[in-house]
Amino acid sequence: MAKVVKSKTARRQKQTEVFPLERTNFIILGVGVLVIVAGYLLLSGDTAESFRQLTVAPIFLLLGYCVIIPIGLMYRKKQRSTAPEAPPAVPQQ
Secondary structure: OOOOOOOOOOOOOOOOOOOOOOOOHHHHHHHHHHHHHHHHHHHHHOOOOOHHHHHHHHHHHHHHHHHHHHHHOOOOOOOOOOOOOOOOOOOOO
């Protein structure tokens, strides 16, 4: 069986790294973190039988972890299409 020999002279091309997250993504992630912190603050307290601790706080935490944070990671601005414009109308004589 023939052995495949890789050439050591192959040059690695310099890749320009583009950070996938933009300012909008960080704003959405910040809102998600604030909602999560608010959820934990609503969860704190002495009694464990209040409506706030049993219902509102888990909803805030669920929204923060399962909705807002993933949206912040996946959000991407729509790119404008570069479709050619329609030709100008020919005036009738």
